[in-house]
Amino acid sequence: MRIAAYHRYGSPDVVGVEEREEPQPGAGEMRVRVHAASVGSSDAAGRSGTPWFARLAFGLRRPKNAVLGSDFAGVIDAVGPGVTRFAVGDRVFGATGADGGAHAEAIIVSERAAIVSLPDDVAFDAAVAICDGAMTALPFLRDGGRLRPGMRVLVIGASGAVGSAAVQLAAQLGAEVTGVCGPAHVELVASLGARRVIDYTQGDPLQPGATYDVVFDAVGASRFRRARRVLADRGRYLTTVPSWAIMLQQLTSRLGRRRAVIMFTGLRSADAKRPDLEELAALAASGRFAPVLERVLPLDDVAEAHRIVDTGHKAGTVAITPVTQHQEAS
Ligand SMILES: NC(=O)c1ccc[n+]([C@@H]2O[C@H](COP(=O)([O-])OP(=O)(O)OC[C@H]3O[C@@H](n4cnc5c(N)ncnc54)[C@H](OP(=O)(O)O)[C@@H]3O)[C@@H](O)[C@H]2O)c1
Structure with missing residues (x-):
């Protein structure tokens, strides 16, 4: 699968697309095909290693995890043993927190993470803007x-x-x-x-x-x-x-x-976030809340997404689309 990876702190150019073996879900875990992921302020902090306290979460001397991205939306394509809340084919969205990993074609998440069902009426990019x-x-x-x-x-x-x-x-x-x-x-x-x-x-x-x-x-x-x-x-x-x-x-x-x-x-628990995500998705599905999107870019343009975030003048969310509808259909 393709991932957006970085191995040292720096400008948007330190992030590039690489290949990595497809991950397999373990017990209680699911694999989500990532149709959209946000590139936001925390990703920019994790990429640049600034301000200094960002390194407490992302790694003191160099990044601990090569793949950034907390907020994701997509479709479950594999589940590990013991998963009961979700099934293959479910549309879901959520956030991994500082562990990152969403700037990739697939991500492994625990079913106990801050992840909920995504209503059909809410697009993947709108969902990550909610997160x-x-x-x-x-x-x-x-x-x-x-x-x-x-x-x-x-x-x-x-x-x-x-x-x-x-x-x-x-x-x-x-x-x-x-x-x-x-x-x-x-x-x-x-x-x-x-x-x-x-x-x-x-x-x-x-x-x-x-x-x-x-x-x-x-x-x-x-x-x-x-x-x-x-x-x-x-x-x-x-x-x-x-x-x-x-x-x-x-x-x-x-x-x-x-x-x-x-x-x-x-610092909020997944249990605290889940009902909020459900409430916000319901608001979005009913048209009473419309997440704002500055740009939606393909995975190949991940560095450009970081550049836009770095300006400090984006409107709403910048999203990338690691898996496109076209790829999913093929
Ligand atoms: N505590 C937490 O849990 C938490 C959670 C999420 C985010 N954050 C932090 O919250 C901050 C904002 O995150 P974000 O992603 O929402 O930011 P953002 O999308 O990057 O915010 C950019 C917006 O800020 C506006 N802006 C810039 N300077 C301004 C000023 N002096 N006065 C008024 N508006 C100004 C810009 O408007 P113009 O282009 O019109 O100038 C632009 O639309 C980040 O520092 C992030 O790390 C904290």
Whole structure:
């Protein structure tokens, strides 16, 4: 089978397509033909080895695993002994976490992993965009932000994978959403359900004036110390991007009336992720949630996919398609 592999940290050019023997599922495992996989921020961190703490997960001196890719969607083509939840032919999607392996024509996953059935109405590339963005946006808004209908929420980085999902999910819940993005994405963010869009090149979204119950910084473009100026009493500041400051503020702000919250999707259990993936797939199948895709590229263009991610200006998700429908049919 073909895989996108890398053996040292570096620029997008360190990733190339190689051949590897087809893996066989063991007890409790399944082999999934990967029709789509996302290339996202964590893959870029794993590829470049930056920031430094990425190496704690991906390997201190060199990458531990040659194949990146956590989010996958595809069709099960082999199951090992003892598998009961799924069968050959099932359409599924899910996430492997830091183990990676999805940037390949096939991946072996445990049936106990964060993997669920994919409704027929949801495309493979849309499914991996759910894992890339909404799987983080949902618990941030629901658990971190305790978002309720009628609340005012500011989403910073509203056009990214996480942010574009956050805008839609918050609007869907009945929140009043203000999105922040650059000039190229203002229309997109408005179309996702934001009532107001602030172009960060034209104005400072954290200028005192408007007040929000939740400020969700999905790209790490702000600091709690500034954001608290626009937070309502009992308001919550959420960020996806770790720093020493936010780790400390998460603790100290518990004593105050405005909370700082950071969460890590990678640390959530598969049992916690599965119902969220099912809920998000149902939303997508019913048309109430539409994952945003920047580009969908063949496996051969995996380096190009990394380049787009590295710009920091993609809208939604970049996906690759290791197995195409054409290959599957032949
Ligand atoms: N804690 C967790 O569990 C967790 C989970 C997932 C992701 N993350 C982290 O979250 C971050 C975002 O991930 P992502 O994949 O959603 O990012 P992304 O898709 O790469 O975000 C790109 C978007 O951010 C926007 N943007 C860039 N600078 C901005 C600014 N100053 N203000 C507002 N918007 C800005 C860009 O809009 P324009 O092009 O219009 O500028 C672009 O559309 C990454 O650092 C990732 O590692 C953390």
